[in-house]
Amino acid sequence: MLYYFNSNKMFFLFIIFFSTLISISSNSWLGCWIGLEINLLSFIPLISSPNNLMNSEASLKYFLTQSIASINFLFSIIMxxxxxxxxxxxxxxSILMNSSLLMKMGSTPFHFWFPNIIEGLSWFNCLILMTWQKISPMILLFYYFNLNFLMFIMMLNVLIGAIGGFNQTSLRKIMAFSSxxxxxxxISALLISETLWMVYFLLYSFLISIMCGLFxxxxxxxxNQMFNFNINFSIKISIMINFLSLGGLPPFLGFFPKxxxxxxxxxxxxxxxxxxxxMMSLITLMFYIRIIYSSFLFFSFKFKWFKIFIKNKFLILINLFSYISLLGMILSTFFFF
Incomplete structure (x- = not known):
């Protein structure tokens, strides 16, 4: 049964990968739309689960929002x-086409579905939704964009992403607003050059992968789980490094693309x-530091039956990548100067 589940998951991941390639390599807008639809229909079975009501609700919400965005995209193609x-x-x-693509990637002002759906997903599915699912809409946005509209949208994204992270107790919602x-x-990197967008996206995906892997x-x-558990100090250091890097604080790796x-x-x-x-990056750093503060300075009573012992090679690999992230900006400054 477990083998059957894993083989199904790998099959849908394989389809998601190829549907993205279909979208970004198509020579017609209709081919791009078909790739987006295949991507949508392959991601829904990955996130839905009959044993978990939150997963089923998230898959239904995702289907409805993505269907509306697909209809708008198809309508703009016909126009x-x-x-x-x-x-x-x-x-x-161009505004209608850009809006439908922005809705697909969870951008403001069409972002209301994004934190709610991420709240009902596992960390692995959160990682896919925050990274891989943004590739097709972003590249299609680069093909046909309205400059003034996107400049307004990118400023709105930075503002809403910074303010929305306040008063959130769920780490998944905090990561959603960070996304x-x-x-x-x-979007600003995309308006400058596609190469700069690729650099930013790869480094962002690297940092998000480490965070989702840790959690x-x-x-x-x-x-509150950050200080309830008797977490190892090295894991807390890794969380601190990656949050500060994600916020764009020098000399961490996340500062480099910014x-x-x-x-x-x-x-x-x-x-x-x-x-x-x-200024908006400083606000995001503030609620990242709040998480680090709660992790380092607050401790509950350590009961003998309430400990976690993580003996996982995967976690050692994540710690290694975290320290690579710490050294990355220092090495990049030597490289450029």
Whole structure:
């Protein structure tokens, strides 16, 4: 039975991988839409579970929101094919197409489904939704974008992602709002160049993978679990390094792509936008530090029957990657200068 489940999971992951390739390599908008639909239909069986009501609810919500986004995307494709082209209609079509793609990736102002669905998923599915599921919409967004609309959206993403993380006790929701915040940075990287977006996305995926791996190995979902459990000190150090790196604090690895984006913005005289981005990063760092603070300084009574002993090679590998993340920015500065 376990083998059957794992083989099914691998099969759907395989389809998700190839549906993304279909979307980004298609030479027609209809082919891109078909790739997105295959991706949607293969991700739903991965997240749904008959034994867990939260998973079933999350899969239903995901299906409804993604279906609405797909209908809007298909409608914008039809409008692009059959309507007369002028400046006004081009703007309308590009905004409609961009909106449907933004809804697919969970961007503001269409982000309301994103934290609710992530709350009902396992850490592995959260990782897929926060990383791989954003690739197709982001690259399709690069093919046909409205610059003024996306500049407004990226600032809104950074703002909502920073403010939304306050007063959250669920780590999955905190990671969801962190993903929305980083989505603003990714859209700005996409508007600069596709290579810069790829660098940012790969480093972000690396950091998110470490965080989700840590929380999965310790079975932690809420903020109060960070100090209820007798967690090893090295694990707490790893959590601290990765949260500070995810927030973009130097000299950690997560600062490197943000530093590149800020440099491009300043060279193009976008001082106000770069200042706004930096201020919102400081707010996200504040609620990351709150998690670290609760992990390091608060301790409950340590009962003999309430301990966890993690003897996992996977966790040792995660710790190794965490320290690589710490050294990454220092090595990159030597490389560039």
């Amino acid at each position: 692009n094919l059959f309507l007369m082209k002028n400046f006004f209609m081009d703007n309308i079509i 929305i915040n980083n989505l603003g940075w990714m 999965y190995s310790m079975n932690i979902f809420y903020l 530093w590149l984006i800020i440099n491009f913005m300043i060279s193009n005289n976008s001082y106000i936008i770069s200042f706004f981005f930096i």
